[in-house]
Amino acid sequence: MENFRNYETGDIALEDGVNVFIGENAQGKTNALEAIYFLAMGKSHRTAKDSECIRSTASRASIRGEITVKEHPHTLQIDITPNGKRASVNGVSQSKMTDFLGHFQVVLFAPEDLQLVKGSPGVRRRFIDMELGQTHPKYLYHLTQYNRVLQQRNTLLKQATVDWDYIGVFDEQLAEHGAEVTLRRHRFIEEMKKYASDIHEHIAHGRETLCIAYQPSIRTESDFTLETVTSLTSQYLRLLQTKRQQDFQTRHTTVGPHRDDMAFFIDDQSVQSFASQGQQRTVALAIRLAEIEFIHQEVGDYPVLLLDDVLSELDDQRQTNLIISMHDRVQTVITTTSLAPFHGMLEGQMRLFHVHSGIITG
Numbered sequence: 001m002e003n004f005r006n007y008e009t010g011d012i013a014l015e016d017g018v019n020v021f022i023g024e025n026a027q028g029k030t031n032a033l034e035a036i037y038f039l040a041m042g043k044s045h046r047t048a049k050d051s052e053c054i055r056s057t058a059s060r061a062s063i064r065g066e067i068t069v070k071e072h073p074h075t076l077q078i079d080i081t082p083n084g085k086r087a088s089v090n091g092v093s094q095s096k097m098t099d100f101l102g103h104f105q106v107v108l109f110a111p112e113d114l115q116l117v118k119g120s121p122g123v124r125r126r127f128i129d130m131e132l133g134q135t136h137p138k139y140l141y142h143l144t145q146y147n148r149v150l151q152q153r154n155t156l157l158k159q160a161t162v163d164w165d166y167i168g169v170f171d172e173q174l175a176e177h178g179a180e181v182t183l184r185r186h187r188f189i190e191e192m193k194k195y196a197s198d199i200h201e202h203i204a205h206g207r208e209t210l211c212i213a214y215q216p217s218i219r220t221e222s223d224f225t226l227e228t229v230t231s232l233t234s235q236y237l238r239l240l241q242t243k244r245q246q247d248f249q250t251r252h253t254t255v256g257p258h259r260d261d262m263a264f265f266i267d268d269q270s271v272q273s274f275a276s277q278g279q280q281r282t283v284a285l286a287i288r289l290a291e292i293e294f295i296h297q298e299v300g301d302y303p304v305l306l307l308d309d310v311l312s313e314l315d316d317q318r319q320t321n322l323i324i325s326m327h328d329r330v331q332t333v334i335t336t337t338s339l340a341p342f343h344g345m346l347e348g349q350m351r352l353f354h355v356h357s358g359i360i361t362g
């Protein structure tokens with residue numbers, strides 16, 4: 001890291017197993033995690049304004065990582081200036097951020113993850129989009145196109161007289177990209193379902209059964225099928241055409257992936273409405289851990305697991321189970337203010353880094 005957040009420079013060599021960043025509050029632990037996340041996702045998990053990551057006394061920031069995925073080493077770099085960011089892979093500048101993504105995968109579990117369960121549908125759509133963006137760059141292409149056409153269609157719907165021929169052209173494009181997005185989301189949730197319910201059962205000691213359901217906006221149609229892109233495209237197109245009058249009255253597009261959601265159930269009861277805080281937290285954790293398995297399946301290697309100050313939210317047994325289950329398979333980086341959760345671990349099973357005022361010592 002160079003001039004990233006409170007780091008003037010920072011250089012860390014992470015171990016394969018569990019790496020622990022320990023330090024008091026506001027020393028730079030999360031900042032270091034954020035830098036790793038940035039290299040995988042091309043953006044911060046904390047801010048939409050990249051320039052906030054530039055050290056307050058500097059004019060640009062850089063993050064560089066030497067990453068090995070499936071035994072192939074490569075160097076990823078992101079340079080951030082107040083006017084934008086530039087990403088490169090092995091020294092070659094990438095013209096589009098979507099070309100940069102997919103080289104390195106991370107899974108982050110942070111206290112805000114409770115929002116995955118409790119938050120608005122937009123939070124869950126963002127979660128799906130981030131995951132699929134990491135593993136299926138083509139998905140991001142369709143999503144970007146979909147959002148672009150959606151915006152154009154909505155602009156047209158807001159005009160005093162609507163040009164329906166134009167809307168017809170947009171409908172075709174929306175249906176085509178919307179079908180790709182929907183089908184990929186459907187397949188993703190089908191995969192996540194299997195992993196998350198097994199993991200959840202393990203964490204909850206087999207007492208509760210978790211089920212995840214995709215709720216595509218198109219589901220209101222009784223005859224829709226999620227089998228092929230072609231059939232879904234024509235179903236979308238039909239639906240867009242039948243909703244035209246409603247869209248005209250509300251002045252925006254009322255059906256499509258921008259209205260999708262996903263739902264969680266424990267023993268057939270909605271987690272969003274009925275579960276306790278502890279149950280909701282366990283569901284959020286199970287989903288994050290399921291992501292690890294999903295990425296492994298899709299990419300052929302494990303992602304790096306980033307745990308930001310979340311151990312203190314789990315009881316002792318769960319903390320230890322989590323660390324031990326990750327330690328020999330998944331490279332993990334944990335931030336913490338206390339070593340108490342690690343006392344059960346054997347010497348040599350983790351690498352400790354002390355973080356103090358933007359300086360990391362190992």
Ligand SMILES: Nc1ncnc2c1ncn2[C@@H]1O[C@H](COP(=O)(O)OP(=O)(O)OP(=O)(O)O)[C@@H](O)[C@H]1O
Pocket residue numbers: 004005006007023024025026027028029030031032052053054055056057309335337355
């Ligand atoms: N752009 C920036 N330039 C300089 N310092 C920054 C910048 N952005 C954040 N900081 C500083 O970084 C510090 C916060 O670091 P960080 O969020 O990593 O804390 P932490 O060690 O994870 O603490 P906690 O345990 O409270 O989560 C704050 O002191 C903040 O002022």
